[in-house]
Amino acid sequence: MRVSLKDVAAHAGVSVKTVSNVVNDYPYVTAGMRERVQRSIDELGYRPNLTARHLRKGRTGIIALALPELGNPYFAELAAAVIDAAAAHDYTVLLDHTGGRREQEILVSQGFRARVIDGLIMSPIELETQDLRDRTEDVPLVLLGERDYDLPYDHIAIDNVAAARTAVRHLIGLGRREVAFIGDRRGRSEPAQLRVRGWREELAAAGLPADDGLVAATDGWGHADGAAAMTRILEAGRRPDAVFAYNDLVAIGAMRVLHARGLRVPEDIAVVGFDDVVEGRFGAVTLTSVSPDKEAIGRLAVESVLARLGGQSPEPRRFWADHRLAERESTLGRGAGGV
Amino acid sequence: MRVSLKDVAAHAGVSVKTVSNVVNDYPYVTAGMRERVQRSIDELGYRPNLTARHLRKGRTGIIALALPELGNPYFAELAAAVIDAAAAHDYTVLLDHTGGRREQEILVSQGFRARVIDGLIMSPIELETQDLRDRTEDVPLVLLGERDYDLPYDHIAIDNVAAARTAVRHLIGLGRREVAFIGDRRGRSEPAQLRVRGWREELAAAGLPADDGLVAATDGWGHADGAAAMTRILEAGRRPDAVFAYNDLVAIGAMRVLHARGLRVPEDIAVVGFDDVVEGRFGAVTLTSVSPDKEAIGRLAVESVLARLGGQSPEPRRFWADHRLAERESTLGRGAGGV
DNA sequence: GACGGGCTGTATAACGTTGTAAACTCGTGC
DNA sequence: GCACGAGTTTACAACGTTATACAGCCCGTC
Numbered sequence: 001m002r003v004s005l006k007d008v009a010a011h012a013g014v015s016v017k018t019v020s021n022v023v024n025d026y027p028y029v030t031a032g033m034r035e036r037v038q039r040s041i042d043e044l045g046y047r048p049n050l051t052a053r054h055l056r057k058g059r060t061g062i063i064a065l066a067l068p069e070l071g072n073p074y075f076a077e078l079a080a081a082v083i084d085a086a087a088a089h090d091y092t093v094l095l096d097h098t099g100g101r102r103e104q105e106i107l108v109s110q111g112f113r114a115r116v117i118d119g120l121i122m123s124p125i126e127l128e129t130q131d132l133r134d135r136t137e138d139v140p141l142v143l144l145g146e147r148d149y150d151l152p153y154d155h156i157a158i159d160n161v162a163a164a165r166t167a168v169r170h171l172i173g174l175g176r177r178e179v180a181f182i183g184d185r186r187g188r189s190e191p192a193q194l195r196v197r198g199w200r201e202e203l204a205a206a207g208l209p210a211d212d213g214l215v216a217a218t219d220g221w222g223h224a225d226g227a228a229a230m231t232r233i234l235e236a237g238r239r240p241d242a243v244f245a246y247n248d249l250v251a252i253g254a255m256r257v258l259h260a261r262g263l264r265v266p267e268d269i270a271v272v273g274f275d276d277v278v279e280g281r282f283g284a285v286t287l288t289s290v291s292p293d294k295e296a297i298g299r300l301a302v303e304s305v306l307a308r309l310g311g312q313s314p315e316p317r318r319f320w321a322d323h324r325l326a327e328r329e330s331t332l333g334r335g336a337g338g339v
Numbered sequence: 340m341r342v343s344l345k346d347v348a349a350h351a352g353v354s355v356k357t358v359s360n361v362v363n364d365y366p367y368v369t370a371g372m373r374e375r376v377q378r379s380i381d382e383l384g385y386r387p388n389l390t391a392r393h394l395r396k397g398r399t400g401i402i403a404l405a406l407p408e409l410g411n412p413y414f415a416e417l418a419a420a421v422i423d424a425a426a427a428h429d430y431t432v433l434l435d436h437t438g439g440r441r442e443q444e445i446l447v448s449q450g451f452r453a454r455v456i457d458g459l460i461m462s463p464i465e466l467e468t469q470d471l472r473d474r475t476e477d478v479p480l481v482l483l484g485e486r487d488y489d490l491p492y493d494h495i496a497i498d499n500v501a502a503a504r505t506a507v508r509h510l511i512g513l514g515r516r517e518v519a520f521i522g523d524r525r526g527r528s529e530p531a532q533l534r535v536r537g538w539r540e541e542l543a544a545a546g547l548p549a550d551d552g553l554v555a556a557t558d559g560w561g562h563a564d565g566a567a568a569m570t571r572i573l574e575a576g577r578r579p580d581a582v583f584a585y586n587d588l589v590a591i592g593a594m595r596v597l598h599a600r601g602l603r604v605p606e607d608i609a610v611v612g613f614d615d616v617v618e619g620r621f622g623a624v625t626l627t628s629v630s631p632d633k634e635a636i637g638r639l640a641v642e643s644v645l646a647r648l649g650g651q652s653p654e655p656r657r658f659w660a661d662h663r664l665a666e667r668e669s670t671l672g673r674g675a676g677g678v
Numbered sequence: 679g680a681c682g683g684g685c686t687g688t689a690t691a692a693c694g695t696t697g698t699a700a701a702c703t704c705g706t707g708c
Numbered sequence: 709g710c711a712c713g714a715g716t717t718t719a720c721a722a723c724g725t726t727a728t729a730c731a732g733c734c735c736g737t738c
Contacts, residue, residue, distance in 0.1 A: 002477065004724055015688045020726060028686050045475050050455045051394045052724035055693050060390060062433075062455070070415045070422075071617065080409050083436060092455075094401075095434040097422060116389040116401070116431075136384055138341070223621040252621050259623040278410060282562040282591050284598040284623035343694055354718045359696060367716050391694035394723050681737085688731075693724105701718070708711090 003046040012040035023048060059118050062092045063305055066108045066122040068100035072221070072249060074275035074294075075123070078144075081298025082121060089306055091118075100125035100220075110137055119305035125189060140308035142301050147190045154304040155318045158292045160191055163323045164198025165205075167244050167272045167290050170325055172206045174270055174333050176242035179203065180214040182229045182254055183221055183246020192246055195274070199244055214240055221246055226253025234261065241269055248273035248280045248289055255285060255330070271330040286328035296321040342385045351379035362387060398457050401431045402644055405447045405461040407439035411560070411588060413614035413633075414462070417483075420637025421460060428645055430457075439464035439559075450476035458644035464528060479647035481640050486529045493643040494657045497631045499530050502662045503537025504544075506583050506611045506629050509664055511545045513609055513672050515581035518542065519553040521568045521593055522560055522585020531585055534613070538583055553579055560585055565592025573600065580608055587612035587619045587628055594624060594669070610669040625667035632661040 005023075009016045014037060021029050022037040029037075040046075054060045065082050067075040083093045094117060098104040105127040109120070123144040132151050135141070143149065146157035171179050181199045185192045200210040213236070216229035226245060230253070233240070245251035251273030255265055265271050265285045273280055273289040280287030300319045307314070344362075348355045353376060360368050361376040368376075379385075393399040404421050406414040422432045433456060437443040444466040450459070462483040471490050474480070482488065485496035510518050520538045524531045539549040555572055557564035565584060569592070572579070584590035590612030594604055604610055604624045612619055615630030639658045646653070 005726095006724080016724090017689080017726080018687060020724095021687080024726080028684095030686070033686080047450070047476075049394075049724050051390055051399060052693090053726075055388075055390045055394050055695090055723090056725045056727085058693075060455075070409075070419050071412060073410060073412060073415070076409045076412070076415050079434075080436065092433070094431065095418075095422075097419065116393075116399075223617060227621065252618075256621045256623065256625075278562060279591075279618050282566065282595045284595065286595075344696095345694080355694090356696080356719080357717060359694095360717085363696080367714095369716070372716080388694050391723090392696075394693090394725090395695045395697085397723075679738100682735105683737105684733100684735085686731100686733080688729100690728085690730100692727080695723085697722085698720090699718100700720095701716100703716075704714090706712085706714105708709100 002049075003044045004049065005046070008037070008040045008044055008046045011044055012037050019046075059309070060116055061090065062094050062117050063119040063121060063302070064094045064096055064108075064117045066096040066098050066105070066120065068098050068123060068125045069221075070095070070097050072247075073277040073279055074247065077277065078123075078294050078298060081294045082301060083298075085295075085299040085302035089302065091302070091306070098122075098125070102126035102128070102131070106131050109135055109141065118309055121301045121305055140305050142305045142308075144297065144301060145191055146194055152316045154308070154316055156297050156300045156304065156321060157318070158297075158321050158323045160194035161198040161201065163274070163290045163292075164195040164244070165202040166323075166325050167274070168199050168202035169206075170288070170327070170331060171242040171244065171270055171272060172202070172208070174242070174266075174331060176270055177208060178211070178214065178238075178240040179208075179242040179244055180216065180233055180238070180240040181244050181246075182216045182218065182226055182233075183250045184215050184217045185219075186217050195244075195246060213238060218246070218250065221250055223249050223253035223256070226250030227257045228253075230254035230257040243269055243271045245271065245273050248275045248277045248287060251287055251289070251330075252280065252283060255283065255287070259284070265330050266332050272325075273330075276326050281328070285330050288328045288331040289326050291324050291326045293322040293324075341388075342383045343388065344385070347376070347379050347383055347385045350383055351376050398648070399455055400429065401433050401456050402458040402460060402641070403433045403435055403447075403456045405435040405437050405444070405459065407437050407462060407464045408561075409434070409436050411586075412616040412618055413586065416616065417462075417633050417637060420633045421640060422637075424634075424638040424641040428641065430641070430645070437461075437464070441465035441467070441470070445470050448474055448476070448480065450478050457648055460640045460644055479644050481644045481647075483636065483640060484530055485533055491655045493647070493655055495636050495639045495643065495660060496657070497636075497660050497662045499533035500537040500540065502613070502629045502631075503534040503583070504541040505662075505664050506613070507538050507541035508545075509627070509666070509670060510581040510583065510609055510611060511541070511547070513581070513605075513670060515609055516547060517550070517553065517577075517579040518547075518581040518583055519555065519572055519577070519579040520583050520585075521555045521557065521565055521572075522589045523554050523556045524558075525556050534583075534585060552577060557585070557589065560589055562588050562592035562595070565589030566596045567592075569593035569596040582608055582610045584610065584612050587614045587616045587626060590626055590628070590669075591619065591622060594622065594626070598623070604669050605671050611664075612669075615665050620667065624669050627667045627670040628665050630663050630665040632663075635660040 005016045005019045008019045086093045105124050119140040121142045129149050142154045144156050146160045203210045218225035218229050251271050273287050276289040276291035280289050344355045344358045347358045425432050444463050458479040460481045468488050481493045483495050485499045542549045555568035557568050590610050612626050612628040615628040619626035
């Protein structure tokens with residue numbers, strides 16, 4: 001069995017609480033006593049049992065981060081940001097993946113990790129407002145990604161409509177007139193809808209028609225989905241001169257198809273992605289992408305969830321993280337580009 | 340405050356233990372009693388406190404997985420495999436990232452998560468044998484990735500030398516004679532050394548010289564490292580006809596440079612990567628790669644660590660997971676290829 | 679020289695759960 | 709009518725920790 005406070009106390013000939021005091025840097029311990037206890041601690045190799053400590057304290061020091069897809073580097077990079085932000089507050093992150101499936105998202109939001117976590121940060125894909133309304137769990141929850149949940153939860157997002165408009169404006173600025181959108185999900189995803197809306201608004205602002213034949217829906221948001229959607233557009237006889245993709249993976253999948261069919265990026269078709277993942281910086285054609293401030297998102301998420309730990313319920317807030325457009329070869333006009 | 344067994348017991352007018360028995364499906368509970376207690380549980384919305392349960396039971400139901408880099412899709416995909424395998428045993432995975440830094444790896448192996456996890460699966464990069472010998476923590480540890488630690492820990496790996504030989508043999512089979520290796524780390528990484536050894540052995544077996552000028556060291560194993568190393572080789576005036584990269588990211592970074600300099604893959608230079616990440620299947624030129632059986636690795640890792648949970652210490656074992664060569668365009672010979 | 683007050687250390691009781699063992703409730707057999 | 713045992717429920721202790729409250733001690737003060 002392992003060494004507990006009791007063992008150390010016996011070894012040093014003091015009370016359990018005194019050892020605890022030394023461990024916790026309680027001020028009223030004489031130097032001599034501190035040293036004597038410390039020696040026993042070192043000798044026996046004592047290390048505190050966090051489970052017990054947290055049972056007593058009511059906190060575990062762990063927050064969960066539920067993401068739809070670890071394989072998507074955007075989420076991996078976001079996870080790194082959250083982990084770092086949590087570490088700055090001495091918190092550890094328990095990573096979950098939901099696969100973006102509603103079933104699983106409900107389970108997680110209902111806290112099937114019951115009581116082992118202090119808070120939950122979740123990036124939902126299919127979760128519905130009603131699912132959250134039904135939530136009984138009292139562990140603080142913070143949502144990532146823009147959704148119009150009208151619910152008392154903090155929310156960290158970037159302005160998807162504005163970001164999409166930035167991307168489309170950039171394409172139009174290159175002289176493109178037929179801009180396709182790849183990665184809609186037929187109403188099952190709010191972020192996708194918002195990006196489509198931004199696409200539509202910006203086209204309208206430029207006096208261009210928003211052609212629904214150029215909006216391609218996908219099942220998921222991986223490389224293969226982008227490739228399939230691009231193929232579908234081309235085989236329908238359409239030949240847009242620009243593509244705005246839901247995310248970088250979709251964009252890269254689409255570019256793969258363009259390349260395979262001999263269409264040049266950006267000369268024939270310019271492409272803009274979303275997320276600014278590292279992968280987009282190393283293809284044969286580097287990818288222009290909307291770049292959300294992942295560090296800010298991670299930091300805000302951790303801070304929001306920790307702020308609610310005390311049990312206080314401040315007004316639910318919506319935080320907007322910044323984004324910018326990282327311009328690269330896939331939309332190269334007269335110059336610019338690079339990594 | 341939250342609902343505890345005590346509250347439910349009071350509400351139902353029974354003892355705490357009876358409620359516990361109902362919760363745990365203890366067989367000797369009458370149907371009537373079970374129903375009555377269950378009603379109270381539902382009414383009060385009771386949910387067990389895992390911290391307390393685990394303090395009592397000595398297990399937390401959590402295993403940690405320490406990986407060097409979440410941003411590398413190989414590790415993300417591996418993590419998914421581990422999470423799935425753990426879920427099959429009702430275990431949850433706590434994900435750590437060490438950044439591949441020795442300092443951090445030591446910390447993790449020494450269990451700074453002290454007592455909150457039942458076991459640890461770790462994929463070390465810089466960790467030394469001595470660091471593990473100094474390990475005092477008694478949480479079961481399983482190592483991923485091939486290292487020649489002569490230590491009593493289970494080990495899951497693929498045969499790196501054999502895998503590297505397969506890759507190089509494939510290149511030689513295409514008629515290539517000058518095969519570069521990109522991604523050595525000057526003795527600081529055992530897997531890299533083993534892959535270099537495989538490269539060397541296979542060249543020797545084919546009667547070809549192993550030219551050290553064609554072995555490029557890198558600082559890390561990301562896209563940028565591959566790009567930098569490839570640039571160095573070319574600027575040294577070398578022009579190999581094939582490249583075997585430490586992993587896919589390095590390979591993709593190298594291909595980016597080749598493309599930028601107008602060298603064609605595979606016509607001028609064939610490329611083989613390692614890990615078979617999804618990203619490699621969607622570049623302009625799809626990437627041939629050594630494909631480790633990630634599901635098997637995840638499953639074996641979880642099973643090994645759980646097997647040691649009881650405190651028994653069976654002989655440390657070394658498990659070999661399978662690998663195969665996934666052939667794609669970057670080594671296209673006379674036919675073949677595809678996704 | 680008794681008294682008050684700041685400094686140290688300790689005994690005890692929790693936190694919420696489950697294992698152990700004992701106690702209670704029946705129906706059955708003699 | 710009573711012992712017996714199988715079935716059911718309970719009291720208690722324990723997991724390892726920390727909060728609370730208190731008991732000494734030393735010191736300076738009146």
